[in-house]
Amino acid sequence: MAKKLNFICQSCGAVHPRWSGRCDGCGAWNSIVEEAPLSAGPAKKTLGAQRGSPVALTDLSTEEAPPPRTTSRIDELDRVLGGGLVPGSAILVGGDPGIGKSTLLLQAAASFAKAGLNSVYVSGEEASAQVRMRAQRLGLGDAPVRLAAETNLRDILTMLDTERPDLAIIDSVQTMWADNVDSSPGSVSQVRAAAHELTTFAKKRGTSVILVGHVTKEGQIAGPRVVEHMVDTVLYFEGERGHQFRILRAVKNRFGPADEIGVFEMTGGGLAEVGNPSALFLSDRETPAPGSVVFAGIEGTRPVLCEFQALVSPTPHSQPRRSTVGWDGGRLAMILAVLEARCGIPFTGLDVYLNVAGGLRIGEPAADLAVAAALLSAREDTALPPQSVVFGEISLSGALRPVGQTENRLKEAQKLGFSSAIAPARSKIGDRAELDVRQYADLAAVVGELFGAG
Numbered sequence: 535m536a537k538k539l540n541f542i543c544q545s546c547g548a549v550h551p552r553w554s555g556r557c558d559g560c561g562a563w564n565s566i567v568e569e570a571p572l573s574a575g576p577a578k579k580t581l582g583a584q585r586g587s588p589v590a591l592t593d594l595s596t597e598e599a600p601p602p603r604t605t606s607r608i609d610e611l612d613r614v615l616g617g618g619l620v621p622g623s624a625i626l627v628g629g630d631p632g633i634g635k636s637t638l639l640l641q642a643a644a645s646f647a648k649a650g651l652n653s654v655y656v657s658g659e660e661a662s663a664q665v666r667m668r669a670q671r672l673g674l675g676d677a678p679v680r681l682a683a684e685t686n687l688r689d690i691l692t693m694l695d696t697e698r699p700d701l702a703i704i705d706s707v708q709t710m711w712a713d714n715v716d717s718s719p720g721s722v723s724q725v726r727a728a729a730h731e732l733t734t735f736a737k738k739r740g741t742s743v744i745l746v747g748h749v750t751k752e753g754q755i756a757g758p759r760v761v762e763h764m765v766d767t768v769l770y771f772e773g774e775r776g777h778q779f780r781i782l783r784a785v786k787n788r789f790g791p792a793d794e795i796g797v798f799e800m801t802g803g804g805l806a807e808v809g810n811p812s813a814l815f816l817s818d819r820e821t822p823a824p825g826s827v828v829f830a831g832i833e834g835t836r837p838v839l840c841e842f843q844a845l846v847s848p849t850p851h852s853q854p855r856r857s858t859v860g861w862d863g864g865r866l867a868m869i870l871a872v873l874e875a876r877c878g879i880p881f882t883g884l885d886v887y888l889n890v891a892g893g894l895r896i897g898e899p900a901a902d903l904a905v906a907a908a909l910l911s912a913r914e915d916t917a918l919p920p921q922s923v924v925f926g927e928i929s930l931s932g933a934l935r936p937v938g939q940t941e942n943r944l945k946e947a948q949k950l951g952f953s954s955a956i957a958p959a960r961s962k963i964g965d966r967a968e969l970d971v972r973q974y975a976d977l978a979a980v981v982g983e984l985f986g987a988g
């Protein structure tokens with residue numbers, strides 16, 4: 535009998551009976567690939583037909599000590615992990631090729647090894663000699679990290695089982711190859727099998743496993759979102775190619791807060807920590823210019839000030855351009871619509887460009903007001919009062935909503951020498967004598983007072 539084949543979406547892992555151009559599961563186009571099914575073993579009776587061994591039950595009130603954590607002494611990494619590495623945890627680190635994942639994890643392996651963990655670094659992409667050369671260039675030649683260049687999953691698992699390391703880094707999960715799975719390395723079945731075997735090993739033996747995953751052009755970890763469900767923690771390593779800043783962002787963390795970021799700088803000697811990101815993101819700020827606004831944001835548990843830049847110019851095209859870097863395009867459209875409908879300021883016939891300086895990506899709705907202020911400032915060709923920060927969420931009615939952690943935002947602004955802030959009414963501002971906090975109930979009031987328009 536001919537072997538039955540499955541058609542599996544490489545983006546979400548959904549299984550289809552036949553090929554089609556678009557996955558019903560996740561809506562991705564051209565993502566369905568023919569693969570042999572995962573297990574071709576003989577069909578067994580239903581599981582319940584045969585009795586298994588008893589499973590012990592406990593209750594919620596049982597005292598549970600917090601997991602013991604090992605810190606790498608790379609503060610930016612420890613914070614993103616939720617305060618250090620938890621034994622037996624499975625972590626996925628995703629990012630574009632060439633962004634610096636291998637560099638980061640080699641540095642992490644060295645730091646954890648120096649902190650006393652038995653660390654193993656398995657490279658499926660580079661030869662041991664290459665990894666060693668990189669380590670020497672990073673000044674980590676003396677760290678007691680053990681290396682292997684291997685892609686065969688079975689051999690790697692056997693090695694891990696004999697060595698019983700505290701930390702195993704697998705670079706990358708897409709190069710791993712399980713000989714019991716009948717499809718090529720990098721396919722969903724292979725990646726899923728590798729991730730499954732390695733996370734199971736992590737749980738069973740208490741080894742922390744860090745998997746490196748490449749991200750596709752579409753911004754997903756190539757192959758499977760399914761891997762994201764298997765691991766405890768998902769970190770993304772991101773940054774703009776032309777910038778030296780790199781951001782490690784926790785998008786899922788069973789052992790700590792999600793949305794936490796760690797900021798690094800790529801230097802000739804590897805990744806250096808950036809302890810004060812606000813100072814970094816504002817460092818090359820020019821004299822107050824129209825279109826430039828400082829946003830007091832929060833990334834994870836930490837306040838981060840950054841600069842929004844807008845440019846508004848008459849369009850030569852029938853369809854004006856709306857272009858954003860570091861901010862959601864849909865949200866920009868919404869703010870433009872609110873400015874037009876609630877404040878009477880149209881952007882028809884005008885190209886709009888919006889950029890977050892330094893390659894940072896902002897997802898907080900709290901930046902709405904900063905975006906609106908940047909757009910207005912660019913359109914009216916009027917700079918905002920110097921040394922002021924802006925934050926607040928804009929609702930479709932044009933009202934300004936207070937946002938979380940207002941006091942932390944103001945404290946950071948004050949620390950960095952700002953003298954005034956523009957915030958929504960009813961914000962809990964606490965006691966900020968040195969800071970002139972101006973509060974507005976709606977966007978029209980901000981427009982009227984700052985730009986005399988509307």
Ligand code: TYD
Pocket residue numbers: 629630631632633634635636637638668671672800801802803804805
């Ligand atoms: P790498 O860690 O190999 O990326 P990934 O594993 O995510 O594919 O990083 C490669 C880039 O980093 C490469 O373009 C060179 C740069 N780099 C530095 O700038 N300084 C360094 O010390 C190192 C090791 C790499």
Ligand code: MG
Pocket residue numbers: 632635636637659705
């Ligand atoms: Mg690499």
